[in-house]
Amino acid sequence: MSRKPVKLQNQIICIFLLTFASILLVNLYIFSGMRDLIDNMDSAYDGNRKLTDMRGLLDSIQLELDDYINTKDESGLNKFYKDMAEYKIIVESLKHEGELTEQEMREKAIVNLSTRYVRSTNTAILSKRSGDVVRYQEDYAISVRDYEHLISYMADLNTKSFGENSGKYERIYEVMHQANIIYSVILALMGIFDILLLNLLLRRLMRPLQELARVANEVGEGNLDVAISEIHDYNEIGIVSSAFNNMITSLKEYIRQFKASVESESRLREKSIRMEASAKEAQLKYLQAQINPHFLFNTLNAGAQLAMLEEADRTYSYILRVADFFRYRIKNSEGISTISEELKIVDDYIYIINVRFAGEIHYNADVDEKLLQTAVPSMILQPIVENCIKHGLRDVEWEKKIDLSVYSEGDSTVISVRDNGVGIPDAVIERILNNKLNEDDSEKMQGGVGLDNVITRLRVFYDRENVIEITSVEKDMGTEIALYIPR
Amino acid sequence: MPQRSDQEKVHGRTSKKTDFHTIRSLVIIFILFMMIVSAFVFLRMQVANVSTDEQKYRYHYVFVGDTGDSRMLEIINDAAGEYGRKSGVYVEALDTGDESDSSYADRIDMAVAMGVNGIIVGAQEEKDIADAVERASVAEIPVVTVLSDCPDSLRKTFIEPDVYDVGRTYARSIIAVAGARKLNIAVLVESDDNDRFMAGLSDTLQNEGNHLDINIITEDITDMPNFRLMDLVAEMLTDEEMDIDMLLCPTEYTTQIVYQSVMDHDLAGSSQIIGYGINESLLRAVSNGEISALVYIDADQTGMECVDTLNGYIDSGVTRDHITVESIMITSGNIGRYLDE
CATH class of the missing domain: 3.40.50.2300 (Response regulator)
Structure with a gap:
């Protein structure tokens, strides 16, 4: 069962009040003790003062009695009665009954002596008034004796009391001296006591905060497998600690969910990429498959015509070239070839075309021998050359030329195919490069699909867009298609 | 998991260290508290010691004797006072030495006027003591004599060495x-x-x-x-x-x-x-x-007998006429005690 939270501010105030109250109490106690000692010192000689006062009054009474006895002066008697009344009041204050202390015993003795003295003086005065000389002399003598007893005892007592009180005063003085030292020690001890108490309580109060700081530091360094073990929910620190623990738990849950989400998304993206790659692969194979039957059909027609016309070595050579062409296709079913092989298929293709069109295509190749073994996707040059013949050179009246060159330019190997045909409009070039040839364009170009296929394959293969550049200055000024193969 | 385990160990060590520190602080605080309380108690006792003796007494006896001049009477008076203190009797000396003009008889009369409960008269053979003792007896105050008797008086008991x-x-x-x-x-x-x-x-x-x-x-x-x-x-x-x-x-x-x-x-x-x-x-x-x-x-025994005799008489009304006390020997072997006294 958790306690009701108490404000941190109130707890600190309570700690302060506790130490303050302890110091205050000790000081009050010390003050009270010192006051008692001072009172003791002040009252040490009270008894002597009282006895001295009584003695003075007693002497006055006796003198007044003497005066009256000797002179029978009634006027002095008033003063006698007045002093006697005052003396009786003092004596009355000294009366005690029952079990008594030493001082009370002495005071009781004084009361008894005083009572006898008062009685004897009254008797002496009455005797004096009666005029019986013998009797008043006897009574007066008794009063004098009682007076002497009284002052004798008082003097004796005063001396004795003075000695005792002096001893007491000295003892009080010694105790006061001791008290000064002891109180200083007590105050010093109390100071240490309060400092330790303050330290203990504040440490207890601050410990959860230190624990919170430690755990927060660890969390800040990325370690979420920590928690505040002891949570004292009796102040704001406890509340913050509890909230901090909840925050760590929430953070861990959030991170777990985030990780799961990222992993799931990653799997989906990977799957998507794979599917896309598969689609492109399928598309590539489809496109390659689309080329072969079309070309094969025309080639075989040409071969048939040649065989039909000559039935000789040229036919044989022609069919051989056709056979090489298809062999190359079968051989490069994996989709990767070299520039050298690509050039060979282009040669075969030109030969086949020239057989078909009576050698009207003038083909020239300028190749950097060092680049012949550069790996490239298969069937990228033949479609371009075919595209030159089909669209660039088919309807021209002048000598039909195709120049092919292979050279290095920067980080790339450049394969350039240039014809002197009709050229390609800029809009068509734009659509070719953006793979946006529509059905009409394809039908018009009759080989546009092949070029589009080559561009797509090159971009997929090298994973970059700028793999091809088509340059056609103006109509009838020919076209240059340059492939940029990264090294 | 090993990391977690290490953290727990570190946290455990820190916790133990904190507990030890707390216990040590509490022990020191307790010791300081006890020291402060002890200092207060000590001081309070010191103050109490200098305060007036608050012991209550039943009876008030006076010792009439030349205690100023006679070491023996002084010691007997002190012994009676000490014993009386233990038995609820306040024994007060009424000195008759050189510094006092009073005679034994005067002091006895004064004791009677004081209304004391008993009188001890030490070592005096004055003739007029008997009258004073008689006046005390009339006032129903018992008188015992010590060392020297007052024959033919109304004293209750004479206490002397055997x-x-x-x-x-x-x-x-x-x-x-x-x-x-x-x-x-x-x-x-x-x-x-x-x-x-x-x-x-x-x-x-x-x-x-x-x-x-x-x-x-x-x-x-x-x-x-x-x-x-x-x-x-x-x-x-x-x-x-x-x-x-x-x-x-x-x-x-x-x-x-x-x-x-x-x-x-x-x-x-x-x-x-x-x-x-x-x-x-x-x-x-x-x-x-x-x-x-x-x-x-034996002064201790003598002082005790004086007080006991008066107590016995006041309480029961009877006492022995004559009481003897023992003697002791003082040699160089035990002289220290008496010199100190």
Whole structure:
């Protein structure tokens, strides 16, 4: 069962009040003790003062009695009665009954002596008034004796009391001296006591905060497998600690969910990429498959015509070239070839075309021998050359030329195919490069699909867009298609 | 998981360290608290000690005697006061010494006027005491006399040393301080009641000192003036025929005169002296080896008997007429206690 939270501010105030109250109490106690000692010192000689006062009054009474006895002066008697009344009041204050202390015993003795003295003086005065000389002399003598007893005892007592009180005063003085030292020690001890108490309580109060700081530091360094073990929910620190623990738990849950989400998304993206790659692969194979039957059909027609016309070595050579062409296709079913092989298929293709069109295509190749073994996707040059013949050179009246060159330019190997045909409009070039040839364009170009296929394959293969550049200055000024193969 | 485990270990060590620190602080705080409380209690006790004695008393007795001049009476008075304090009786001394003009009778009359519950009169043989005692008796205040009696008075009890026991104590003192087996001992006697003293002396020497060969000579010094006594002592101690080994003085007065004579004639050490009483000069003489031993009434017992006798009379109305108390021996072996007192 958790306690009701108490404000941190109130707890600190309570700690302060506790130490303050302890110091205050000790000081009050010390003050009270010192006051008692001072009172003791002040009252040490009270008894002597009282006895001295009584003695003075007693002497006055006796003198007044003497005066009256000797002179029978009634006027002095008033003063006698007045002093006697005052003396009786003092004596009355000294009366005690029952079990008594030493001082009370002495005071009781004084009361008894005083009572006898008062009685004897009254008797002496009455005797004096009666005029019986013998009797008043006897009574007066008794009063004098009682007076002497009284002052004798008082003097004796005063001396004795003075000695005792002096001893007491000295003892009080010694105790006061001791008290000064002891109180200083007590105050010093109390100071240490309060400092330790303050330290203990504040440490207890601050410990959860230190624990919170430690755990927060660890969390800040990325370690979420920590928690505040002891949570004292009796102040704001406890509340913050509890909230901090909840925050760590929430953070861990959030991170777990985030990780799961990222992993799931990653799997989906990977799957998507794979599917896309598969689609492109399928598309590539489809496109390659689309080329072969079309070309094969025309080639075989040409071969048939040649065989039909000559039935000789040229036919044989022609069919051989056709056979090489298809062999190359079968051989490069994996989709990767070299520039050298690509050039060979282009040669075969030109030969086949020239057989078909009576050698009207003038083909020239300028190749950097060092680049012949550069790996490239298969069937990228033949479609371009075919595209030159089909669209660039088919309807021209002048000598039909195709120049092919292979050279290095920067980080790339450049394969350039240039014809002197009709050229390609800029809009068509734009659509070719953006793979946006529509059905009409394809039908018009009759080989546009092949070029589009080559561009797509090159971009997929090298994973970059700028793999091809088509340059056609103006109509009838020919076209240059340059492939940029990264090294 | 290992990382978690390490953290738990570190946290555990920190927690243990914190607990240890807390326990240590609590122990120190507790010790400090106890020290502060102890200091307060100590101081409170000191203050209480200087406060007026708050003990309550049932009875108030006065001790009338020359306590200022007589060490013996002073010690008896102190013993009575100490015993009285324990039994709820306040014993107050009414001194009759040189500083007081009052006589014993005056002091007794004063005690009566004070309304005390009992009066102890120490060592006085004044004739007018009997009248004062009678006035006290009329006032129903019991009076006991100590050391010296007031015959033919209405005092309730006389407390004195047992003379036979005094003789026994002298004998034991002789046995204790004897320096040889064969001894010549002179006894200075001055009162009529010597038979019991001598009987106690002889009986004890025969019983407890039968290993000694003792020859006792008695010298009657009754009413002998001081100067004569001093001469006699000097003659005795220098008489080679008498060859006195030990001199016994049965009263304090005699002892004082003998000691003075010995010192005047430079005879200290020629013979052993066993005296009576415990005044300051005699005690110093014992301490210096000039007097071998002192016999002295047991003051503690005497003071106790005074208080008990008065208490008994007040409570029951009856008491014994005569009470004897024992004597004790003071030698160099136990002189320290009496010098301190």
